[in-house]
Every structure is written in structure tokens, then in C-alpha cells.
Amino acid sequence: xxxxRFNVRVYGILINxxxxxxxxxxxxxxxxxxxxxxxxxxxxxxxEACLKREFIEELNQPIEVVDHYYTTDYFQVxxxxxxxxxxxxxxxxxxxxxxxxxxxxxxxxFPLDAGEKFEVQRWIALDEISPDDFKWPVDKVVAEKxxxxxxxxx
Numbered sequence: 538x539x540x541x542r543f544n545v546r547v548y549g550i551l552i553n554x555x556x557x558x559x560x561x562x563x564x565x566x567x568x569x570x571x572x573x574x575x576x577x578x579x580x581x582x583x584x585e586a587c588l589k590r591e592f593i594e595e596l597n598q599p600i601e602v603v604d605h606y607y608t609t610d611y612f613q614v615x616x617x618x619x620x621x622x623x624x625x626x627x628x629x630x631x632x633x634x635x636x637x638x639x640x641x642x643x644x645x646x647f648p649l650d651a652g653e654k655f656e657v658q659r660w661i662a663l664d665e666i667s668p669d670d671f672k673w674p675v676d677k678v679v680a681e682k683x684x685x686x687x688x689x690x691x
Contacts, residue, residue, distance in 0.1 A: 544621040547588045548575030549630040557660035562645045564655045570672035599633035607679050625675045
């Protein structure tokens with residue numbers, strides 16, 4: 538019998554001064570998807586430390602955690618391992634200092650020889666965000682929450 542386990546994921550909601558949201562377009566095992574920047578909690582690591590590490594690893598970008606935004610409150614199985622239950626935590630973050638990473642203008646702007654794993658970042662205008670921009674169910678929920686807050690503030 539396969540062991541069931543929790544998989545804790547931590548993501549950052551980063552909005553720039555042009556009211557654009559940072560997203561990560563990724564290719565893993567032949568699957569293309571758009572997600573929020575972030576990743577998996579490692580043993581012995583705190584949640585905010587995980588998020589800061591992920592931004593350094595993926596973007597070479599120091600960040601500050603501003604506020605908790607959302608945590609899953611329902612069962613969600615991992616798309617990559619049916620024995621993993623995801624616990625996804627989202628924080629609003631801001632860059633520490635100047636932007637240290639490059640972005641693309643088009644979705645999935647990968648080189649032809651990208652291989653099995655590749656990622657690029659891009660900005661999406663907040664007023665254009667849609668849950669359909671994202672592949673994973675929890676990211677869709679968070680995108681809808683962001684979109685709803687934008688509509689309420691207008």
C-alpha cells in the first residue's frame with residue numbers, strides 16, 4: 538500500500554507598481570502550466586522561509602512577506618502524485634530592492650530545446666487576470682479571489 542502524505546506548497550502573490558501580477562510559466566514532464574511563484578516546503582523549514590528560498594532559487598529575487606492571503610481548506614490531491622494531499626498557502630509579497638529577474642511578454646515563451654523542465658516569468662495586468670490563466674485548481678481559486686477583490690475595489 539502506498540503511503541499517503543501531505544505536500545505543503547507556499548506561493549507568493551507579487552504585484553508591481555504597474556498593477557501587474559507575476560506568474561510563472563513552467564514545463565515539467567511534458568506538462569505546460571501557469572502558476573504563482575513558489576514551491577514546496579522542505580523538512581525543518583518555516584513557511585515564510587520556504588517562500589523566501591523559492592523566490593531566491595527561482596528568480597534570484599529577495600522578497601518580504603507582507604500578509605497571508607489564502608490557505609486551502611478542502612481536500613486537493615496533487616497532480617503529480619495521487620498519494621499526496623496538497624496544503625497550499627499563499628502570501629502577498631513585495632520585492633526587496635530592484636527587480637532581479639527577467640520576464641517574458643508571451644505565455645510559455647520557452648526555447649525550442651527547453652527539455653523536460655523549464656520556467657519563465659511574466660506579468661499579467663490585474664484587470665485582465667482570469668482563473669483560466671492557471672492550470673491547477675487551487676491557483677484558479679486564488680485567481681478568482683484576486684479578480685473579485687479587484688472588481689469590488691472599482
